[in-house]
Amino acid sequence: MLAELRNVSKTYNDAVALDNVNLEISEGEIFALLGPSGSGKTTLLRILALIEKPSSGQVYFNGTKVTEKNIQELRMQTTMVFQKTTVFNTTVYNNVAYGLKLRKIPENTIKKQVSDFLDLVGLRSFEKRYANRLSGGEQQRVALARALVLHTKLVLLDEPTANLDPRNAAIVEDVIGKANRELGTTFVVATHNIFQAKSLPQRIALLRNGRIEQSGTAVEVFSSLSRTLTSFAAVENTFIGEAKPSDEGTTVVEIESGIQIETTSQVQGKAQVFIDPREVIVSKKLFASSARNILKGRIVEIVDTGNVVKVKVDVKGKLFTVQITRRSLVDLKLQVGSDVFLTFKASSVQAI
Amino acid sequence: MIMWRNRELDEIIEGFSKAIQLIVSGDSTVLDITLRSLYVSGAAVLIATLWGIPIAMLLGLKNFRGKLFIKGLFNALIGIPTVGLGLILYLLIHRTGVLGFLHLLYTPTAIIIGEAVLVTPIVVSFSANAMESVSPEIQDLAKTLGATEDQYFFAVFREAFDGILLATVSSFNRAVAELGVAQMVGGNISGFTSVLTTTIANETAKGNVSLSISLAIILFLIVFGISLAVNLIQRRRK
Numbered sequence: 001m002l003a004e005l006r007n008v009s010k011t012y013n014d015a016v017a018l019d020n021v022n023l024e025i026s027e028g029e030i031f032a033l034l035g036p037s038g039s040g041k042t043t044l045l046r047i048l049a050l051i052e053k054p055s056s057g058q059v060y061f062n063g064t065k066v067t068e069k070n071i072q073e074l075r076m077q078t079t080m081v082f083q084k085t086t087v088f089n090t091t092v093y094n095n096v097a098y099g100l101k102l103r104k105i106p107e108n109t110i111k112k113q114v115s116d117f118l119d120l121v122g123l124r125s126f127e128k129r130y131a132n133r134l135s136g137g138e139q140q141r142v143a144l145a146r147a148l149v150l151h152t153k154l155v156l157l158d159e160p161t162a163n164l165d166p167r168n169a170a171i172v173e174d175v176i177g178k179a180n181r182e183l184g185t186t187f188v189v190a191t192h193n194i195f196q197a198k199s200l201p202q203r204i205a206l207l208r209n210g211r212i213e214q215s216g217t218a219v220e221v222f223s224s225l226s227r228t229l230t231s232f233a234a235v236e237n238t239f240i241g242e243a244k245p246s247d248e249g250t251t252v253v254e255i256e257s258g259i260q261i262e263t264t265s266q267v268q269g270k271a272q273v274f275i276d277p278r279e280v281i282v283s284k285k286l287f288a289s290s291a292r293n294i295l296k297g298r299i300v301e302i303v304d305t306g307n308v309v310k311v312k313v314d315v316k317g318k319l320f321t322v323q324i325t326r327r328s329l330v331d332l333k334l335q336v337g338s339d340v341f342l343t344f345k346a347s348s349v350q351a352i
Numbered sequence: 353m354i355m356w357r358n359r360e361l362d363e364i365i366e367g368f369s370k371a372i373q374l375i376v377s378g379d380s381t382v383l384d385i386t387l388r389s390l391y392v393s394g395a396a397v398l399i400a401t402l403w404g405i406p407i408a409m410l411l412g413l414k415n416f417r418g419k420l421f422i423k424g425l426f427n428a429l430i431g432i433p434t435v436g437l438g439l440i441l442y443l444l445i446h447r448t449g450v451l452g453f454l455h456l457l458y459t460p461t462a463i464i465i466g467e468a469v470l471v472t473p474i475v476v477s478f479s480a481n482a483m484e485s486v487s488p489e490i491q492d493l494a495k496t497l498g499a500t501e502d503q504y505f506f507a508v509f510r511e512a513f514d515g516i517l518l519a520t521v522s523s524f525n526r527a528v529a530e531l532g533v534a535q536m537v538g539g540n541i542s543g544f545t546s547v548l549t550t551t552i553a554n555e556t557a558k559g560n561v562s563l564s565i566s567l568a569i570i571l572f573l574i575v576f577g578i579s580l581a582v583n584l585i586q587r588r589r590k
Contacts, residue, residue: 049496075498078496080492099497103498147497
């Protein structure tokens with residue numbers, strides 16, 4: 001067992017952030033902490049990163065109980081990438097080299113390592129650029145390189161792709177997978193993104209109000225937990241409906257207002273469907289495609305969240321969220337009141 | 353009346369012309385006073401920085417009882433009247449004063465100590481604010497990358513460097529341009545404790561306008577030159 005929390009609780013003044021949490025992280029796995037904002041994910045990560053002390057309970061790292069005496073030494077074996085990307089006010093090279101310099105690694109090795117890991121995150125030519133002048137997505141990739149270059153046994157990622165545009169999010173997810181496979185790095189990823197939790201990790205824990213409500217493999221959690229899952233994760237595009245098998249072997253879920261959504265998930269009876277906002281294509285005109293779901297609606301809200309824009313579309317009284325880049329928004333001349341078509345594949349719809 | 357104004361204007365123009373000559377020719381008096389000013393103010397800022405930065409780190413990065421009061425006190429002391437401070441120091445180091453046995457009155461050392469006291473609140477307040485404004489995540493970031501407590505304090509110091517540099521430059525400008533302390537505890541002894549501001553005041557009173565103007569030009573050049581240089585450095589860093 002690489003890391004273990006035993007009966008860990010954390011309170012801030014009177015507020016309980018974590019309530020008697022027991023958790024085991026195995027070496028080499030990707031473990032996701034899924035839960036809504038305020039569920040205690042970040043606190044749990046900070047305790048695993050050994051930068052926050054629990055109010056009660058014990059933390060074990062590599063079988064060793066974490067104490068005041070050994071915390072600095074053990075902290076060298078774990079590192080964390082924060083949700084709010086933070087970079088030192090210096091070059092990309094100095095940012096990535098910081099932890100290596102603290103470990104007194106020879107300068108030649110540092111140069112090689114920094115170069116290799118910037119290459120891994122697709123920022124090879126960025127060494128001399130000032131980190132705080134980069135885009136949010138690029139800064140997050142610098143943060144990931146800065147963490148991975150240390151070759152720590154455990155890397156903790158707090159909402160690593162939240163607010164990233166799809167391209168940067170894909171790069172970050174790809175790098176996490178690659179580091180796990182090729183370097184054997186163990187990851188604990190906190191996320192409220194149900195789709196990320198389903199695709200990336202081997203195991204998942206569902207966290208609510210500072211307690212772990214369920215943990216297991218992705219398949220176990222997503223199949224056995226059924227309806228309660230939606231109450232854990234703040235997921236957009238979640239609808240309840242009646243599922244029936246179609247003649248083509250897919251499932252058609254009829255949600256209220258007569259909207260039909262086709263999915264490749266095999267369910268029957270009352271079902272909940274989730275549609276990843278990143279998987280929905282928004283267009284002003286109908287176009288021919290292989291996608292099984294085409295809905296017509298009207299834009300009611302446009303939310304600019306930094307690198308990405310969330311467009312809320314009213315389809316027969318149901319609110320759908322589509323995540324697009326700011327450039328797409330400008331190119332398509334989308335605005336509140338525009339009539340649009342939403343297109344998504346049956347395989348982009350999860351149903352339980 | 354008009355005649356008088358014309359004569360006054362002529363004197364000023366002549367003063368400017370002589371002042372430029374004095375500067376260009378590298379007049380020994382002008383050079384001596386300028387170098388002494390730079391030395392005295394530079395030493396004062398160095399001392400103020402040495403004792404001010406640790407206080408600023410304490411105020412900017414640690415939480416303790418009475419912190420707000422101490423911060424408020426340093427903020428209030430930024431505007432201390434230089435003549436008032438000069439008088440207090442004069443009474444302390446006068447031969448009958450508590451520190452009279454040190455024989456510091458009318459020495460460059462007295463001016464250095466006085467100006468160091470004068471600019472300490474600037475160093476402390478500006479630097480503490482700069483450190484407080486560093487994102488709290490920087491401390492966590494340094495920690496999670498393996499920094500010890502000393503190392504992450506240093507990381508915060510580095511992030512706040514621009515603010516600390518500004519504090520140092522503001523302190524130097526205040527020290528080099530102040531008159532009260534230098535006059536009261538330095539005495540403007542020619543060739544020994546006379547600095548730019550005291551000489552400008554005294555020479556103008558004596559009617560030696562050209563020397564005053566040349567020294568005033570130098571004073572402006574020092575203040576603006578240093579500020580401009582720091583500005584350029586900061587812009588390059590950003």
